[in-house]
Amino acid sequence: MNCKGIQAVIDSASSRNPISGETQVHLNGCPDCRSYSDQTNSLRSLLSAQPRVQAPADFDFRLRARIARAQTEPASPFAFLENLLGRTFSMKQAAASLAALAVMAAGTTLYFNQSNQQTSGSLIASNTPVVVQPATQMALPVSPRTVDVQTSAPIVKVAVKSQLHAAAVKPAVLAQATNNEVFRVYDREKGHVSEISKGGVYYGAESSAQMARPASFGSF
Amino acid sequence: MATLTLSAGLRDAELETDSPVLAVEPSSEVPVEKMDDHSLLAATLTGDEAAFKELVRRYQNQITNYVYRMLDDYDRAVDLAQETFLRVYTSAERYQATYSFSTYIYRIAHNLAISELRQRKRRKLMQFPMFFSDKDSDEVEIEIEDQRQVLADDSMIAAQQREAVTKAIASLPEKYRAALVLCDIEEKSYEEISEVLDLPVGTVKSRINRARNLLKDKLKDYI
Numbered sequence: 019m020n021c022k023g024i025q026a027v028i029d030s031a032s033s034r035n036p037i038s039g040e041t042q043v044h045l046n047g048c049p050d051c052r053s054y055s056d057q058t059n060s061l062r063s064l065l066s067a068q069p070r071v072q073a074p075a076d077f078d079f080r081l082r083a084r085i086a087r088a089q090t091e092p093a094s095p096f097a098f099l100e101n102l103l104g105r106t107f108s109m110k111q112a113a114a115s116l117a118a119l120a121v122m123a124a125g126t127t128l129y130f131n132q133s134n135q136q137t138s139g140s141l142i143a144s145n146t147p148v149v150v151q152p153a154t155q156m157a158l159p160v161s162p163r164t165v166d167v168q169t170s171a172p173i174v175k176v177a178v179k180s181q182l183h184a185a186a187v188k189p190a191v192l193a194q195a196t197n198n199e200v201f202r203v204y205d206r207e208k209g210h211v212s213e214i215s216k217g218g219v220y221y222g223a224e225s226s227a228q229m230a231r232p233a234s235f236g237s238f
Numbered sequence: 239m240a241t242l243t244l245s246a247g248l249r250d251a252e253l254e255t256d257s258p259v260l261a262v263e264p265s266s267e268v269p270v271e272k273m274d275d276h277s278l279l280a281a282t283l284t285g286d287e288a289a290f291k292e293l294v295r296r297y298q299n300q301i302t303n304y305v306y307r308m309l310d311d312y313d314r315a316v317d318l319a320q321e322t323f324l325r326v327y328t329s330a331e332r333y334q335a336t337y338s339f340s341t342y343i344y345r346i347a348h349n350l351a352i353s354e355l356r357q358r359k360r361r362k363l364m365q366f367p368m369f370f371s372d373k374d375s376d377e378v379e380i381e382i383e384d385q386r387q388v389l390a391d392d393s394m395i396a397a398q399q400r401e402a403v404t405k406a407i408a409s410l411p412e413k414y415r416a417a418l419v420l421c422d423i424e425e426k427s428y429e430e431i432s433e434v435l436d437l438p439v440g441t442v443k444s445r446i447n448r449a450r451n452l453l454k455d456k457l458k459d460y461i
Contacts, residue, residue, distance in 0.1 A: 029447050034427070057454055060461040065422040065453075068403055071306045073298040074316060078291060081320050085327055 019044065021051050028055045275339035283330050294323055297340075300424065301347045307419040308351040310408035318354060322347040341433045344426075348416060348434055355412050399460055406456040414449035421446050 019027075024044050028051070031037045037045075037055075045052050074080075270278060270292040281289035301322055306315035325346050326333075333342060407415060416435060420426045421442075431446075432439045454461060 029443070029450070030428075032425075057461055058450065061450055061454055061457065062422055064399075064403055064457065064460060065407075065418075066425070068400060068423060070299065070303045070423075071312060071315070073302040073319060077298050077302075077316070077320070078294055081294060081323050084320055084324055088324060088328065 021048060024048070024051045025054050028058055276335055279326075279330055279333055279339060282327065290327060293326070293339075297343055298323070301343060304344065304419060304424055305347055305351050307407060307423060308348075308412070308415060309354060310404065314354065318350045319347065321350055337433055338430075341430055344420070344424075344430075344434045345436075352412065352416075402457065402460060406453055409456065410449055410452060414445050414452065417442055417445040418449035418453070422450075 019040065021044075024041055027037055027041050045055055268277075270281070270286075270288050273281065273289065273292070275293065275296070278289040278293045282293065298319060302315050302319040305318045305322075306312055309315055309318070322343060326343060333339075337345075407419065410418065417431060420431045420434060421428070426434070428439050428442050431437075431442045435442065437445075
């Protein structure tokens with residue numbers, strides 16, 4: 019057996035499984051393996067000499083109390099979180115966490131509302147074409163009344179009217195859908211059909227408002 | 239005399255097996271001190287408090303010691319040892335007798351200790367996010383000074399040596415630590431360790447050797 023094999027035997031040796039005579043013969047003639055064996059045995063002795071800690075005297079008493087508590091306490095409403103995170107929560111901790119979550123949610127909502135308003139304003143001011151889904155890609159609703167509008171006016175914005183007023187833009191209403199209407203707009207510049215529904219307002223520049231006229235959708 | 243069947247899997251220890259269930263006949267005539275572990279657990283299921291108390295007596299020190307070596311925190315070790323017994327008590331009917339009771343209870347304790355170590359690691363990462371690291375090791379670098387020259391008293395030398403060994407064990411990566419503690423401190427066989435850690439015997443041997451080599455280096459002044 020080579021030195022690697024002997025060292026494996028030394029590693030596996032224990033009081034229940036002492037090293038064999040063959041290994042002992044090798045150790046007597048091999049200083050490296052002898053040193054390895056001595057170090058390993060010394061380390062084992064050091065480890066097995068470590069004092070063992072004892073459970074406290076009241077271990078059983080405390081355990082009984084814990085078992086009794088576990089049997090009488092109802093399951094925590096936060097059991098799923100406790101399982102997930104591997105710790106328990108008191109009612110106070112849970113309430114504090116929920117309050118913190120509520121504050122964060124409110125803050126996030128407020129932030130996004132303000133961001134949306136700013137975005138709307140900038141779109142209007144820069145006269146950016148409206149972003150609406152082309153009707154050709156949308157399933158047309160069946161029940162609402164449909165009105166077709168044809169215009170070549172540059173699209174300013176499809177938005178709620180108050181936002182336009184807030185942005186100091188004087189819009190001209192080209193078409194406005196009631197809650198029961200859907201209307202489609204053909205934009206000649208872009209060459210596509212857009213659909214607006216449920217109270218949406220289609221605005222164009224004031225000067226071109228007269229260019230809007232009802233038309234048959236099929237004639238586009 | 240009622241026959242009690244111990245069956246089902248172990249949720250906490252995550253032991254899965256298709257082996258047949260064991261039928262155990264608890265005997266009220268045999269004193270609890272002479273009953274084997276399986277019989278004690280079976281008796282516990284029938285409401286025999288003395289049987290459970292005997293199980294606790296047999297294993298409380300072993301489990302506390304094992305968890306202590308894993309965590310290096312006595313109070314938490316006692317707490318988790320109690321949690322281990324609580325789970326044994328409340329899940330007794332799910333005990334699968336394929337494994338020895340010793341393996342079963344060590345496995346629960348091991349899982350709790352590992353869970354605790356992971357929570358600590360998470361907490362530490364949350365406190366010091368700038369030290370996030372992808373290194374595949376939780377080994378802690380420690381400096382173990384040999385103070386034997388300056389310690390006059392033998393008992394002080396022994397105490398200092400114990401402390402050095404404790405620190406060295408605690409600094410090992412948890413996967414090596416568990417295998418080493420079970421082998422060289424708890425004196426479990428490779429097969430038992432393999433069952434507790436749910437690892438092949440070859441992996442257990444290699445982890446123990448790796449742990450010993452690390453310790454030889456850390457404790458070179460003492461061996």
